[in-house]
Amino acid sequence: MALMAVLESDLRALSAEARRRYPAVKDAAEHAILKLRCLSSPSEIANNEDILKIFLMACEVRTVKMSVIGLSCLQKLISHDVVAPSALKEILHTLKDLILEEQGSC
Numbered sequence: 001m002a003l004m005a006v007l008e009s010d011l012r013a014l015s016a017e018a019r020r021r022y023p024a025v026k027d028a029a030e031h032a033i034l035k036l037r038c039l040s041s042p043s044e045i046a047n048n049e050d051i052l053k054i055f056l057m058a059c060e061v062r063t064v065k066m067s068v069i070g071l072s073c074l075q076k077l078i079s080h081d082v083v084a085p086s087a088l089k090e091i092l093h094t095l096k097d098l099i100l101e102e103q104g105s106c
Contacts, residue, residue, distance in 0.1 A: 003042045003080050007051070007073060008033055014058055014069050022061055028054045045082040052077065052087055056094050062101065071098075 011033045018025035032054040036045075045051050055077070058070030074091060077083050083091065 010073050046084040
């Protein structure tokens with residue numbers, strides 16, 4: 001499946017998972033789906049902060065299912081080289097926070 005289709009599927013899963021407890025995440029996921037549909041190629045994702053932000057937001061909510069979706073999508077974006085270099089600092093900061101929280105809960 002193409003990257004854009006996979007991301008849209010993941011955004012739908014994120015929206016469904018966030019439905020009741022996290023309405024802001026649900027709304028952001030639905031907004032990102034609309035933005036994704038407007039893009040003509042995966043390389044345009046790097047210029048659209050809304051798509052990256054929803055996956056970072058999913059990690060920050062810190063529920064297992066949403067974090068897994070968020071991390072998986074971040075990995076896909078990075079491996080397909082569609083993340084703007086300016087966004088890497090924010091991604092690394094989010095990952096660091098997740099690691100520190102996990103270490104603190106052990």
